[in-house]
Amino acid sequence: MTKETPNDSSANRLPLNLAIVGGGRACRFFLELLGKEPLPGLNIRIVGVCDIDPEAEGLRLAAAKGIYTTADFRDFFKLPNLDGILELTNRRDVLMELVNLRPKGMGILEHNIGRFIRNFFLTEQRLKSAEAQLAGERMTSDFLIQQARQKIVVLRNDFTIEDVNAPFLEALQHGRQEVLGQPCYRVIHGFEAPCETSVTGFQCPMIETLRTGESAHVIREEISADGAPAYSDIVTYPVKNSNGEVVRVIEIWRDITEALAQRWEKRVADLKSDMKLLVQEDRMISLGKLVASCVHEI
DSSP states (O other): OOOOBTTBOGGGSEEEEEEEEOOSHHHHHHHHHHHHSOOTTEEEEEEEEEOSOTTOHHHHHHHHTTOEEESOGGGGGGSTTOOEEEEOSOOHHHHHHHHHHSOTTOEEEOHHHHHHHHHHHHHHHHOOSHHHHHHHHHHHHHHHHHOOSSEEEEEETTSBEEEEOHHHHHHHTOOHHHHTTSBHHHHHHOOSSOHHHHSTTOOOHHHHHHHHSSOEEEEEEEEOTTSOEEEEEEEEEEEEOTTSOEEEEEEEEEEOHHHHHHHHHHHHHHHHHHHHHHHHHHHHHHHHHHHHHHHHHO
């Protein structure tokens, strides 16, 4: 659990209630880090830990700290004021199951993002001078290089692009120098003004984060290069300075087209199964009526 310090009031930091799936060594390390001192700009509170192994070291530490523990991550969905779930198992099947089953509006943070938070935390602990702040900002760029699967863009408050990772450039089919310094709404959507002013009803998580100073989330439908619909889960995270002001916004795009297709296929299969049961039940009822009629005639 986080501890308050005289110079870092929780009122000046972004509150974030997280649960952890995967109560192993990474979970223990994360809990120990948060127990030393607050993460700059964030007031992270771990409200639950899940692992199927009751002897997992992170799970046992969580229980010792009085944190809620369970063997089924679905129990987290009942926790009040839960902002997101941090997946630390490093297993894609677990990540996909979390994405498929999560309640609407709940964020899922994969293990790479957890590693970024951990590395950022350690850097801030080691460096307390002006050079420390520069190193912390540089950590964001390092994270973009290390992150291999999700599309990530770092935006300035004027909507211009400060940095992007390789998957984002690949999706845009642009070179790095073509997008840096350009407005995100022009590069991504071809608009000449911010999205919400260009298209009525267009939800922009970037604007929401700038307005509230908190993380925002939206699912957006796009048309892929082959003309088929594609769906992206877009989450924005604020980067704040020492005064608590939002100075950058990290925007992460996760392609959930496959996950939605799997969910739809499962729903169709369930409906077909239910239909077969109804047909079988109708046949049994009809047979019962026929037998009753024959008995009556006899």
